[in-house]
Amino acid sequence: MxxxxxxxxxxxxxxxxxxxxxxxxxxxxxxxxxxxxxxxxxxxxxxxxxxxxxxxxxxxxxxxxxxxxxxxxxxxxxxxxxxLPDDGYQVRRHPTAFPDDLPLTTTLDTGSQSITTYDPGDIPRQLQTEPFIRETLIKNGHTDGPALDRAVDKRIANQPISLRQPGPFTFYMHKATLLKRTQRPAVLHEQVLHLLITSSLPRHQIHLVPADFALVNPHPGFALYRHDQHRPLVHHQQPTTSLFLENEHDVAHYTSQLEHIASKAFTVQQTRDWLTGYLAKLERQLTQNLADSK
CATH class of the missing domain: 1.10.260.40 (lambda repressor-like DNA-binding domains)
Incomplete structure (x- = not known):
């Protein structure tokens, strides 16, 4: 046989x-x-x-x-x-904080069966709203205009919720990211509402990570992409470059990191409860700001 x-x-x-x-x-x-x-x-x-x-x-x-x-x-x-050698390490340059236009990033975002993302310093780009994306890119040196509009549209178009992909999609983000309030209150309110709505969708899991949590070897965010017909891949994003890792020991390392993060993160329901309370707090602030402006 x-x-x-x-x-x-x-x-x-x-x-x-x-x-x-x-x-x-x-x-x-x-x-x-x-x-x-x-x-x-x-x-x-x-x-x-x-x-x-x-x-x-x-x-x-x-x-x-x-x-x-x-x-x-x-x-x-x-x-x-x-x-280029196909040795499990691929490096691509991109504009500051914007890997979305890379052909490889687009291929991964639109053609993966599951995505697991950890971002210690920001809201994962797959979850960002249009106003949040715009403010974030401007703070990273992008100029307002048609090019910025195209960048915003590109990021939104490749998000799982826009593509209606089945998933699963799992996102880990630090609670401190939302507490920093670097965005305008109205922008942050819309973003938190979007997180709450997205967390209710099938096969979309959002987990907040406690503010005092830190990995032993801190590093920028990363995402693990999986597909039955493709090798698992880790996208390790730096400000102006992206590193794509496929070798087994690299994938195993980041998989272990995700397991450690998951063990410390809030559950989906705990995350939803916190987001609900925080959203109410932001709504009260917006109401007060409106009253003070009159």
């Missing part, structure tokens, strides 16, 4: 390249069958290549991009990406 062949799990780099090939092909108005005919490749090869489920030979990416009418800049960037 033949043993079942273990399915090959795709890497982050393969998925990123595949997503970019699909985007450029669709922009040119070609179907996958058109590419199959022009390249002389089986349709299944095109599908698996764009899904990140197939390894490719040297030169395949350049040939595909040329047929799909990629721009010279796209061709250079993606051929350079293709030549």
């Amino acid at each position: 033949k043993s079942k062949k273990t399915p090959q799990l795709s890497t982050a780099k393969q998925r990123e390249l595949g997503a970019e090939l699909r985007r450029i092909r669709m922009r040119a108005g070609y179907l996958a069958t058109d590419m199959s005919r022009m390249l002389g490749w089986p349709a299944s090869t095109i599908s698996r290549l764009e899904s990140g489920l197939r390894s490719y030979q040297a030169g395949d990416v350049a040939i595909y991009l040329a047929r799909a009418k990629a721009t010279p800049r796209e061709l250079d960037a993606l051929v350079a990406l293709d030549r």
Whole structure:
């Protein structure tokens, strides 16, 4: 009896390249069958290549991009990406506090079966409201205008609640983040209300972490992405760069960190109770501010 062949799990780099090939092909108005005919490749090869489920030979990416009418800049960037080692460590640069536009981040946000996020210093970007995103990006040096509008729209569009993904999605955030009150009261009120509503959705779990909790080795926030057909991946966000980790010992380390965080965090119901009380407090403050302004 033949043993079942273990399915090959795709890497982050393969998925990123595949997503970019699909985007450029669709922009040119070609179907996958058109590419199959022009390249002389089986349709299944095109599908698996764009899904990140197939390894490719040297030169395949350049040939595909040329047929799909990629721009010279796209061709250079993606051929350079293709030549990077696929060793479980990927580094990408991005604007301050905004990794959302990275093709790899978009691929992970829109194509993962589960996401678990820990953010010690801010509200996870997957949970932020439009006014909160706008104020946060402006504080990080982004200029108000069309570019900021596009950034806000991009972040909202890739949130689980916008994509209506089944999940599960689990978020850990520090209670101190909400108590800092760095946003205007009305913005913070809307954000807390959004957290409360989101926490009631199926397979969306929000856990507050006590203000005095700290990991042994403190670091910026991170997210763990999982999918049956892809290797688990940790996105470790820095202010202007993102590190994507896939090696087993890295994923195991961050999984252990999440287990430790979960053991100290509030339950979902405790979090909802605290948010409800805090929302009432913010509403009283807004009412008082309105009365004082008259």
